[in-house]
Amino acid sequence: MSWTAAGLVVVLLLAVIVRLPWAGDLGMHAATLQRLRHDPLHPGNPLVDADTPSPYYSPWMLLLGLLARASGWSVFVVLRIAAVAGLALLVTGVWRYVRTLSAHRAAPALGLLSLLLVWGTTAYTWSGFPGLGSLALTVSYPSTFALGLAFHLWAWLTTALRDPGGGWARWLGLGAVWAAILLCHQFTGVVASIGALATLLAVRRPRTVPWPKLAAALLLAAVVLAAWPYYDFFALLGTGDDLADTHRGLYRDWAVRYGLVAAGVAALAARLRRARRDPLVLFFALGLLFVAAGWLIARYSWGRALPAALIPAQLALAVEALEAGRRWLRLLWAVLLTGVLVTGAWVQSGTLGYVLPREALPAPAEARYREPWNGYHWITPWVRYGDVVLAEKHPARRIPAYGPYTVAPGYPDVFLPDADRRTAAVERYFTPGTPAAVRRGIERTYGVRWVVDAYRVLDDTGLRRVATGPDGHVLYRAPGP
Structure with a gap:
């Protein structure tokens, strides 16, 4: 038995x-x-x-x-x-x-x-x-x-x-x-x-x-x-x-x-x-x-x-x-x-x-069942291996699974010396009312090509909407240099 x-x-x-x-x-x-x-x-x-x-x-x-x-x-x-x-x-x-x-x-x-x-x-x-x-x-x-x-x-x-x-x-x-x-x-x-x-x-x-x-x-x-x-x-x-x-x-x-x-x-x-x-x-x-x-x-x-x-x-x-x-x-x-x-x-x-x-x-x-998370496979038709995606903490825990990088790590990293600065930059970027010039500067500093907005807080017309994911998360293309 x-x-x-x-x-x-x-x-x-x-x-x-x-x-x-x-x-x-x-x-x-x-x-x-x-x-x-x-x-x-x-x-x-x-x-x-x-x-x-x-x-x-x-x-x-x-x-x-x-x-x-x-x-x-x-x-x-x-x-x-x-x-x-x-x-x-x-x-x-x-x-x-x-x-x-x-x-x-x-x-x-x-x-x-x-x-x-x-x-x-x-x-x-x-x-x-x-x-x-x-x-x-x-x-x-x-x-x-x-x-x-x-x-x-x-x-x-x-x-x-x-x-x-x-x-x-x-x-x-x-x-x-x-x-x-x-x-x-x-x-x-x-x-x-x-x-x-x-x-x-x-x-x-x-x-x-x-x-x-x-x-x-x-x-x-x-x-x-x-x-x-x-x-x-x-x-x-x-x-x-x-x-x-x-x-x-x-x-x-x-x-x-x-x-x-x-x-x-x-x-x-x-x-x-x-x-x-x-x-x-x-x-x-x-x-x-x-x-x-x-x-x-x-x-x-x-x-x-x-x-x-x-x-x-x-x-x-x-x-x-x-x-x-x-x-x-x-x-x-x-x-x-x-x-x-x-x-x-x-x-x-x-x-x-x-x-x-x-x-x-x-x-x-x-x-007692808890729904698992959704993946980010929906971004892969546009986002390639090695591209830098700017995203907040929880999306940043999933996006690198498909090959891209994020600006700030989704997990603590004792070997990354500028982790705190990266995290602060992401927080500033997604703060409502942050000037467009500041956001462009963050994009240039970290080579950002894409932005994922998980909480619909961005009101920046400098970003071009590319796709919307199953949770309502939006993929934007950064304007570039």
């Missing part, structure tokens, strides 16, 4: 991938692929016409960009391929890691269901947070690929520690995988690191750990991180918390966002009574400590490590329902797990809206 349910959920996610609903950072990743397919050696900034590095140029995205370049497929086709690969990596990674925790046949399936459904009483979407609804919108992101690698890393490390006689290649491979995770998605890299540390601390006889091989793995990872040519990984460690306001929300509304995970915390408590060095308990404790530290020192981006506390609790609940000591206790845990899984499925039923027509959705799913 558990395998059937897990299979149905995976089929649902595969059906979602066919549609590839647009929300959040999809445009950012599509733009990254556009630059890499155009010039894999010197892609420049993915969003604006500037020669700067970007942390989005990861090994995974480079591989996908080369695939797009060699095949001629559109970036959206390649993103669908990335989604299938990321989902496969995540499912197999969960299967392998749960197998290190339990030999029960149903454990991997229950672990996957728990990971996807045991969250809170309201749907919550964020990359790296693998709830069903969240994963439906982020499955093509590098964060999903990185999280899948993280599960494989934990499984591989656990196996290596149980058989310390393995060769150097195994440990060097672990170091390379860890570096790849950190380069592909830094926040998931933190989660992966916390899980790996918990796995090491759970070793009952530390003397059996092959410390020279572990040191070699860490050294190799450091070398890979330092040698990566597309951006300076270690420079990210010295940047301020530019996303503090965005990430502050991670510390609010815990009861409705993660309330169902309380059942998993109870399962962790049961495991702690049996073994003080339980890997899931240590994983949870380290993750919670890291997130709490972020709150105390106002580094709210550290809240992105919340999966390091949630994942071990979710998996503990699944395993406890199968392996609690007494039969009546297993039955109790199984009833509790069934209850939270059903509740979680009901909460995240809006995911069906990405597969079924809205009118065909059951009432609970229809109430």
Whole structure:
């Protein structure tokens, strides 16, 4: 039964991938692929016409960009391929890691269901947070690929520690995988690191750990991180918390966002009574400590490590329902797990809206379904690759997916030195009443060829209307020099 349910959920996610609903950072990743397919050696900034590095140029995205370049497929086709690969990596990674925790046949399936459904009483979407609804919108992101690698890393490390006689290649491979995770998605890299540390601390006889091989793995990872040519990984460690306001929300509304995970915390408590060095308990404790530290020192981006506390609790609940000591206790845990899984499925039923027509959705799913964004394919008959489009924040998050640049990036960019000046210029341009001469000056400064007015605020007759999009957004041609 558990395998059937897990299979149905995976089929649902595969059906979602066919549609590839647009929300959040999809445009950012599509733009990254556009630059890499155009010039894999010197892609420049993915969003604006500037020669700067970007942390989005990861090994995974480079591989996908080369695939797009060699095949001629559109970036959206390649993103669908990335989604299938990321989902496969995540499912197999969960299967392998749960197998290190339990030999029960149903454990991997229950672990996957728990990971996807045991969250809170309201749907919550964020990359790296693998709830069903969240994963439906982020499955093509590098964060999903990185999280899948993280599960494989934990499984591989656990196996290596149980058989310390393995060769150097195994440990060097672990170091390379860890570096790849950190380069592909830094926040998931933190989660992966916390899980790996918990796995090491759970070793009952530390003397059996092959410390020279572990040191070699860490050294190799450091070398890979330092040698990566597309951006300076270690420079990210010295940047301020530019996303503090965005990430502050991670510390609010815990009861409705993660309330169902309380059942998993109870399962962790049961495991702690049996073994003080339980890997899931240590994983949870380290993750919670890291997130709490972020709150105390106002580094709210550290809240992105919340999966390091949630994942071990979710998996503990699944395993406890199968392996609690007494039969009546297993039955109790199984009833509790069934209850939270059903509740979680009901909460995240809006995911069906990405597969079924809205009118065909059951009432609970229809109430929880959120329409994805519209794309900007309608501008492509006129706007070409490399053209500069002046647009406000939300359109600027989608337009570069088709090849153009925007004046200001739609996302924070720690490597773009004039980001604030660009943002201020866009705000000035779209302020009602701004003189035409000022607008012409902004167009000349940034080489603007096109303007997208999403909110119908422009009254400048110097712009020529070219097309109107599905949301009423208007494409104008800039007058030029």
